[in-house]
Amino acid sequence: MPLIRIERRTHLPAEEAWRRLTTWENHARHVPFTAITVTTAPPTGVGTRFTARTGTGRAGFDDPMEVVRWEPPTADRPGRCRVEKRGRAVLGWAEAEVVPADGGSLAVWSEEVRVRGLPRLLDPPTAWAARLLFGRVVTGLLKER
Numbered sequence: 001m002p003l004i005r006i007e008r009r010t011h012l013p014a015e016e017a018w019r020r021l022t023t024w025e026n027h028a029r030h031v032p033f034t035a036i037t038v039t040t041a042p043p044t045g046v047g048t049r050f051t052a053r054t055g056t057g058r059a060g061f062d063d064p065m066e067v068v069r070w071e072p073p074t075a076d077r078p079g080r081c082r083v084e085k086r087g088r089a090v091l092g093w094a095e096a097e098v099v100p101a102d103g104g105s106l107a108v109w110s111e112e113v114r115v116r117g118l119p120r121l122l123d124p125p126t127a128w129a130a131r132l133l134f135g136r137v138v139t140g141l142l143k144e145r
Contacts, residue, residue, distance in 0.1 A: 002127050006109040006135045010142045014073040014105040018098045020141045021107060022081055024050045030140035031133065033060070045070045049086075063090045073098050073105075089116055094134075109138045 010017055020026070022044055028036045031054065038050040048067040054060055064086045073079030078099040085092045092113040099106040113130055 002123060003110060003112050004127055004131050004134065006131065006138050008107045008109075008138050008142055009101065009104065010107060011104040012142060014079060014098045014100040017105045017107050017142060018073050018079045018096075020144060021096045021098065021109070021138070023141075024048075026141060026144070027137055028052070029144075030137040061087070061089045063087050065094075069095075073100060075100070085113065090114070091116060107138060107142060109134055 012020070024038055024044070025036045028034045031052070033056055034052055034054045036050055036052045038044075038048065040047065040049050044067060046067055046069065048070075050065055052063040052065070054063065065083045066086055067081060068084050069080060069082035071077070071080045078097055081096045083094045085094075090113060092111065094109065094111040094113075097108040097110075099108070111130065111134055113126075115126065118126065
């Protein structure tokens, strides 16, 4: 699947935007029929694992993930986090970057997701749907109170 990239400017300071984007359980509030369970002890860092369960009842799938890069933002450096998807059905990675900016910050979410067994012919509609979904998630997380 082609790379998708979502950018959102926010009035939030970089540290707060980072916190919102990397509080994994909160992502589920913006993805229908999904619950997220963090399976490692806090705090979040390299090695943190979590699973997004999407579906209802027995009709669904797990999307296990692991944090492989964890660099929170500082006054002079953007924050960067990379998550690798470790499941049997969903493969790929996601990266969050938060850059301090005048009056707030810039949040960038990049993702490459592949569904095992899905033909490449379906990459364009899959990318379109992923942009809609992850754009909604990032926007929602940054607007939460």
